[in-house]
Amino acid sequence: MAGNRAVAYMGPGVVEVQDIGFPDLVLRDGPGVNPLNVGRKCNHGVILKVVTTNICGSDQHMVRGRTTAPSGLVLGHEITGEVIEVGRDVEFIKKGDLVSVPFNIACGRCRSCKERDTHICENVNPDRPGSAYGYVDMGGWVGGQSEYVMVPYADFQLLKFPDKDQAMEKIKDLTMLSDIFPTGYHGAVSAGVKPGSTVYIAGAGPVGLAAAHSAQLLGAAVVIVGDLNGERLAQARSFGCETVNLREHPDLGEQIEQILGVPEVDCAVDCVGFEASGHGANAGEAPATVLNSIMQVTRAGGRLGIPGLYVTGDPGGIDEDAKIGTLKVRLGLGWAKAHTFVTGQTPVMKYHRDLMTAILSGRAQIAKAVNATVISLDEAPRGYHEFDKGAARKYVIDPHGLVK
Known part of the structure; x- marks a missing residue:
């Protein structure tokens, strides 16, 4: 054998x-x-x-x-x-x-x-x-x-x-x-990407890049990818995405406004998950950063696709709440803007x-x-x-x- x-x-x-x-x-x-x-x-x-x-x-x-x-x-x-x-x-x-x-x-x-x-x-x-x-x-x-x-x-x-x-x-x-491809695609579909959409993709790792390519396939007018890693952002630009570097410029809305003329997008996809970092040069881990930032920059009535992984058990969590997946999410902001959230495995x-x-x-x-x-x-x-x-x-x- x-x-x-x-x-x-x-x-x-x-x-x-x-x-x-x-x-x-x-x-x-x-x-x-x-x-x-x-x-x-x-x-x-x-x-x-x-x-x-x-x-x-x-x-x-x-x-x-x-x-x-x-x-x-x-x-x-x-x-x-x-x-x-x-x-x-x-x-x-x-x-x-x-x-x-x-x-x-x-x-x-x-x-x-x-x-x-x-x-x-x-x-x-x-x-x-x-x-x-x-x-x-x-x-x-x-x-x-x-x-x-x-x-x-x-x-x-x-x-x-x-x-x-x-x-x-x-x-x-x-x-x-x-x-990875169905996961990125599911994130884009869940976010409601359609011809003419403006889309923000949080994370330029492989799933984020797959979501960005999927948004292009679905007809998005502009796909913006955000990350802290310049090499990964260069990879996103290699196939036609706009990019924002959140280590160098932590104000996400301001960077989106420089690209689109307004500080918001039609829809957004979280391809980072629970090990998210805060924005800025010296920021540490802040697991709710992406969830809160995509609510901030997505227009009222928009949709949020969340294929990024969130867990119920994280021994390395930054506090006792994070260790059981309890995060400081601004749910009131999402409620006020009538956002739709789609989470879970693909x-x-x-x-x-x-x-x-x-x-x-x-x-x-x-x-x-x-x-x-x-x-x-x-x-x-x-x-x-x-x-x-x-x-x-x-x-x-x-x-x-x-x-x-």
């Missing part, structure tokens, strides 16, 4: 490539696996040979020690792979198929799944609705930053690419379908087929937008370190050397 090497979180700031067991169609006990999920049979699943798997900003929250993730947790929820084994109950997915795996694990049977809310499946996580691979408190499904991974509910979840050769030519784009399956078609047709250039950078499995610890330091890249792990 083949071995299986994977990237594991070992403690704050430390990831290692380890030998783990080759997957089978049963969820075994291991770091982070919910006891009620141990021994769960997955004859509806498949085993994938991982072709690409990406490092996500959500992974970085764990690696920084900002969650309750246990040592030894295998990371990775952005997975694209080739089917090498098929469970006895799988009918339509075949051995040899090249597929994208939504990061949400969804059964296809519960009320949420039937209503297309696959991000809050009721049957895959014994603790609460919603689950994901390789993520803290998400049921313990083993992560995909590995050579091989098990994926349950294959017929329902997996997006098969129609032509394998064509898919491999565009694999750096298609690998973004598991999370229901990837609502969007991934359409976005695949946009990629294959050449309409979407997501790999270029996020500066996709391919590394080997052994280079993953370095990739995590560079990403944590603010590199303007989206790291794509190629475990088997299959990407040209």
